[in-house]
Amino acid sequence: MKSEDTVLLEVKNLKKYFYLRTGFFFNKTAGSIKAVDNINFFIRRGETFGLVGESGCGKSTAARLILRLIQPTSGEIFYKGKNILTLKRSQMFKYRKEIQIIFQDPYASLSPRMTIGDIVSEPLEVHRIGDKNSRIKEIKHTLKIVGLNPEHVNRYPHEFSGGQRQRVGIARALILQPELIICDEPVSALDVSVQAQILNLMIDLQKEFNLTYLFIAHDLSVVKYVSNRIGVMYLGKIVEVAPAEDLYKKPLHPYTMGLLSAIPIPDPDLEKQRQRIILPGDVPSPINPPSGCRFHPRCPNAQDICSKQEPELKNYPENGNNHFAACFFAGKPINN
Amino acid sequence: MANNLQEKILEVKNLKTYFHTDAGVVKAVDGVNFDLKRGETLGIVGETGSGKSITALTILGLIPIPPGKVESGEIIFEGQDLLKCKISNLKHFRGNRISMIFQDPMTSLNPVFNIGNQLIEAIQAHQNLSKKQSYDKALELLDMVGISDRKKRMKSYPHEFSGGMRQRAMIAMAIANSPSILIADEPTTALDVTIQAQILELIDGLKKKTNSSVILITHDLGVIAKYAERVMVMYAGKPVEFASVNDIFYRPLHPYNLGLIGSVSKLNEEKKERLKPIKGTPPSLIDLPKGCTFALRCKFAIKPCWDSFPPTIEEEQNHFVACFRAKEFLNGSLKRE
Ligand SMILES: Nc1ncnc2c1ncn2[C@@H]1O[C@H](COP(=O)(O)OP(=O)(O)OP(=O)(O)O)[C@@H](O)[C@H]1O
Ligand SMILES: Nc1ncnc2c1ncn2[C@@H]1O[C@H](COP(=O)(O)OP(=O)(O)OP(=O)(O)O)[C@@H](O)[C@H]1O
Ligand code: SF4
Ligand SMILES: [Mg+2]
Ligand SMILES: [Mg+2]
Numbered sequence: 249m250k251s252e253d254t255v256l257l258e259v260k261n262l263k264k265y266f267y268l269r270t271g272f273f274f275n276k277t278a279g280s281i282k283a284v285d286n287i288n289f290f291i292r293r294g295e296t297f298g299l300v301g302e303s304g305c306g307k308s309t310a311a312r313l314i315l316r317l318i319q320p321t322s323g324e325i326f327y328k329g330k331n332i333l334t335l336k337r338s339q340m341f342k343y344r345k346e347i348q349i350i351f352q353d354p355y356a357s358l359s360p361r362m363t364i365g366d367i368v369s370e371p372l373e374v375h376r377i378g379d380k381n382s383r384i385k386e387i388k389h390t391l392k393i394v395g396l397n398p399e400h401v402n403r404y405p406h407e408f409s410g411g412q413r414q415r416v417g418i419a420r421a422l423i424l425q426p427e428l429i430i431c432d433e434p435v436s437a438l439d440v441s442v443q444a445q446i447l448n449l450m451i452d453l454q455k456e457f458n459l460t461y462l463f464i465a466h467d468l469s470v471v472k473y474v475s476n477r478i479g480v481m482y483l484g485k486i487v488e489v490a491p492a493e494d495l496y497k498k499p500l501h502p503y504t505m506g507l508l509s510a511i512p513i514p515d516p517d518l519e520k521q522r523q524r525i526i527l528p529g530d531v532p533s534p535i536n537p538p539s540g541c542r543f544h545p546r547c548p549n550a551q552d553i554c555s556k557q558e559p560e561l562k563n564y565p566e567n568g569n570n571h572f573a574a575c576f577f578a579g580k581p582i583n584n
Numbered sequence: 585m586a587n588n589l590q591e592k593i594l595e596v597k598n599l600k601t602y603f604h605t606d607a608g609v610v611k612a613v614d615g616v617n618f619d620l621k622r623g624e625t626l627g628i629v630g631e632t633g634s635g636k637s638i639t640a641l642t643i644l645g646l647i648p649i650p651p652g653k654v655e656s657g658e659i660i661f662e663g664q665d666l667l668k669c670k671i672s673n674l675k676h677f678r679g680n681r682i683s684m685i686f687q688d689p690m691t692s693l694n695p696v697f698n699i700g701n702q703l704i705e706a707i708q709a710h711q712n713l714s715k716k717q718s719y720d721k722a723l724e725l726l727d728m729v730g731i732s733d734r735k736k737r738m739k740s741y742p743h744e745f746s747g748g749m750r751q752r753a754m755i756a757m758a759i760a761n762s763p764s765i766l767i768a769d770e771p772t773t774a775l776d777v778t779i780q781a782q783i784l785e786l787i788d789g790l791k792k793k794t795n796s797s798v799i800l801i802t803h804d805l806g807v808i809a810k811y812a813e814r815v816m817v818m819y820a821g822k823p824v825e826f827a828s829v830n831d832i833f834y835r836p837l838h839p840y841n842l843g844l845i846g847s848v849s850k851l852n853e854e855k856k857e858r859l860k861p862i863k864g865t866p867p868s869l870i871d872l873p874k875g876c877t878f879a880l881r882c883k884f885a886i887k888p889c890w891d892s893f894p895p896t897i898e899e900e901q902n903h904f905v906a907c908f909r910a911k912e913f914l915n916g917s918l919k920r921e
Contacts, residue, residue, distance in 0.1 A: 303776050409865040412865075439803070440805070441631065442865065443847065443861075444847035444848070444861030448861060466777060468777070469806075469848070473859070493854070509781075512807050512809060512811075513851050514845070515809055516830055516833050517830070519810040526781050527781075527782075530749070531746075531776060531778075
């Protein structure tokens with residue numbers, strides 16, 4: 249169960265709207281992009297919370313809000329019980345040290361003109377930790393932990409492969425000994441065989457350093473593999489939250505059902521028997537999201553009420569502990 | 585489905601496409617052999633840079649020359665070697681009898697013309713039809729690829745379409761002249777999962793309806809398992825295993841293929857078994873090691889592996905492998921672990 253001392257981070261009624269300047273877009277009535285629209289979730293200490301959803305559903309915006317790189321439109325973010333939106337500068341400095349991020353693109357996120365030693369030591373300098381000698385020791389130690397040769401501190405990112413660069417990104421996130429690491433699509437840009445190396449590394453590091461992960465990805469098989477619990481987002485909303493195994497076995501929201509069913513499993517016999525649900529239509533724009541339940545235009549189970557009223561994210565305890573879904577007909581199977 | 589009696593529609597033999605760059609010769613495609621049967625879907629998998637796209641582009645004659653050069657090989661389609669064909673005849677085959685769907689639809693859609701005009705142009709390039717007939721044909725194509733509100737959509741420009749719709753429009757262009765081979769190079773990688781499923785179903789449905797053949801290039805082993813009948817696994821420019829989809833997944837004989845299967849997490853797996861990645865990264869195609877290109881990463885490598893590249897052998901019926909140790913996997917004396 250959720251209790252104060254096990255919860256590391258909690259997000260309450262969090263919203264981020266991006267306002268569009270009129271005239272910039274041709275549509276004059278364009279008001280705002282509801283990138284994150286009233287989401288709630290919590291992450292326990294030491295667990296991996298996965299956030300999945302299709303492009304543009306608001307995953308990275310949620311990450312940037314938690315990192316306080318952008319200001320929320322409204323809502324609260326609690327870290328160790330304190331609302332970080334009201335932290336003073338000095339406290340904020342400490343918070344920034346405890347929360348780190350790993351980005352998707354190991355090519356774009358590393359400056360090409362810095363050596364990997366400089367890249368990894370930057371956070372130490374920002375937070376004024378150690379002197380030159382102790383930093384070098386720390387950097388070499390961290391490079392070794394992530395499986396890089398410590399003798400390579402003076403090399404540049406272009407001398408490394410994609411997987412090695414992602415290791416550099418991980419080393420940079422790790423060097424401040426953070427509590428929470430936000431991983432925004434950390435393996436999406438990598439080859440499958442290299443993805444597995446990085447995922448294993450991340451799992452090992454989590455155990456060794458008791459890290460908490462917020463793991464963002466659109467690949468549900470990867471997310472399921474690493475996560476304890478998963479939140480599914482659709483157009484700025486969280487539509488389902490459940491322990492990873494329950495989400496796969498007993499999805500309650502029709503979008504989750506469609507998403508699971510859309511992913512082919514690398515097993516030919518199984519795949520040839522599997523009944524698939526192909527969700528129709530495109531993902532609508534978050535500028536003028538559909539009324540009521542945002543999923544209703546694509547939902548095979550939609551009824552009248554779905555376009556009129558917005559379903560709340562509710563607990564369905566009969567479906568396992570802490571299984572939440574936002575659907576009037578949660579759990580109803582989809583008939584193709 | 586695909587058996588030996590089926591007609592071979594395409595045969596690629598010992599194909600080599602190299603790039604002559606300042607840094608050296610990039611052996612992008614280095615001895616590729618495969619055949620494609622009518623009505624089948626052939627999957628090509630392999631790591632980034634392993635030569636999948638260059639294989640496809642060579643078949644279509646789209647390699648930039650220079651720096652590219654087709655060094656050797658044959659591409660036999662409808663009884664003719666495309667590599668020996670006159671340019672004027674090639675036009676008849678490429679983009680018409682064999683056409684391609686790319687990852688990025690904007691590589692084949694022109695942003696300044698509306699969809700209708702582009703479709704009509706594609707139709708008229710190869711078919712002797714009047715304006716009206718071409719227009720009707722274009723409407724029919726949009727219907728086939730599942731674009732509704734067709735008359736209005738004919739007047740739309742590519743940028744007015746969503747990613748999935750652009751992909752559909754490109755597929756409409758690709759099938760405009762009822763090709764017998766459709767090459768789909770990562771056709772859905774840039775799309776959302778639920779849209780990916782729509783597009784792959786569309787391609788598969790069109791294939792069945794028209795009894796054409798599909799070459800499906802992808803990183804996604806799930807997509808391969810679902811749609812491919814036979815699979816070619818490429819590594820560093822060479823095919824290392826070529827077999828039925830079931831053999832590839834259930835009886836892998838090449839250590840790279842084995843490693844690939846051990847690297848993916850399966851959505852349906854209950855026990856979280858630790859992934860078994862392949863160590864290291866692929867070699868540079870410029871200074872390929874002398875022996876087996878996979879030896880550096882291979883945990884089964886033995887002495888001969890460092891001396892020469894293993895020959896491709898049909899280890900069991902229709903199961904081709906280039907590995908010195910495949911026989912031992914096959915007879916059980918070497919464990920796949
Ligand atoms: N600074 C911004 N100004 C305006 N709109 C923005 C801004 N940042 C994000 N958005 C919009 O907010 C929505 C959510 O974007 P976000 O990047 O959070 O999605 P995502 O789920 O991370 O998608 P992806 O899987 O593609 O990374 C999108 O419609 C995006 O265009
Ligand atoms: N114009 C070019 N000049 C030099 N080298 C090239 C050129 N085009 C491709 N190559 C090289 O040829 C090799 C094979 O490339 P190809 O695009 O076929 O790989 P791929 O298997 O399709 O990879 P991906 O999965 O990333 O699409 C790569 O090493 C690539 O760098
Ligand atoms: S030939 Fe040798 S090195 Fe190459 S894959 Fe087989 S065992 Fe490994
Ligand atoms: Mg994102
Ligand atoms: Mg390619």
